[in-house]
Amino acid sequence: MGTLFVGGALSLTLAALAYPSMLGLSTVSTDQSRIIAQTQWGPLTEGERDFVVKVRAAGLWEYPLGQMALRKGTTKEVRTAGEHLIQGHAGLDASCRRIAPMLNITLPNVASPQQQGFVRTLAAESGGQFNRDFANILRMTHGSIFNTIAKVRSTTKNTLVRALADQANATVLDHITVMEKTGLVDFDQTVFQQTTPPKLPTSDLTPPPPPPGQPQVVLTPPPGSGNSPTPSPTVR
Known part of the structure; x- marks a missing residue:
């Protein structure tokens, strides 16, 4: 299959990082700077609520891919990247679950249909193909959301969102780095996909949205892995 993934599952994955709808809303504004709530931690914009949901949703498919890499990765570097995905998204998930009720944000319990399909795609692969597609897809998606994090961090007036952006920035940079250390990243293809997202x-x-009363899914770090390598948002 080689780099043919770029035209299929990989291109679909990029769009999943930028879905426009917010959970729990019947009407969605296109103005991401619109203030939707005044909180004790500062105003909350539509784009910032979108960001919290994106971080949670990212963990719901990338965390399982980390577990998959531990089982199926055939190189030490790929397995190490899987460990970083698990640890990083467990930490981000804890932060999202902590601040979401404070900001009245509804979090999903499962990834989007497209994201779930993407996980199934990698689940069907093995050996060198799995290694290559895992490294390239995750490098591309993390590279794509990196710019979103920077924008949120530079503009938010909400201290909880700002702290989450700090944590997400450190985590995503770490994940970009470990994907590159696999030696499998095709930069021409990943950069192309980052700059030409498909429309879905x-x-x-x-x-x-989760059904009423459904217990919240928790992404937990493996035993003995310690705490998240990046700080959680601090309540002020």
């Missing part, structure tokens, strides 16, 4: 239906890109 919103229904494919939006994780469904």
Whole structure:
């Protein structure tokens, strides 16, 4: 298959990082700077609520891919990258679950239909193909959201969102680095995919809201892994 993944599953994955809909809303504004709530931690914009949901949703498919890399990765570097995914997203997940009720944000319990399909795609691969596609897809998606994090961090007036952006920035940079250390990243292809996202239906890109009363899914770090390497948001 080689780099043919770029035209299929990989291109779909990029769009999943930028879905426009917010959970729990019947109407969504296109103005990401619109203030939707005044909180004791500062105003919350639509784009910032979108960011919290994106971070949670990212963990719901990247955390399982980390576990998959530990089982199926055939090189030490790929397995190490899997460990970083698990640890990093466990930490981010804890932060999202902590601040979401404080900011009245509904978090998903499952990834979007497109993201779930993407996980199934990698689950069907093995050996060198799995290694290559795992490294390139994750490098591309983390590179894509890196710019979003920077924008949120530089503009937010909400201290909880700012702290989450700090944590996400450190975690995503770490994940970019470990993917590159696999030696499998095709930079021409990944950069192309970052700058030319496909257009997909919103229904494919939006994780469904959890049914009423459903227990919240928790992404936990493996035993003995210690705490998240990056700090959690601090309540002020």
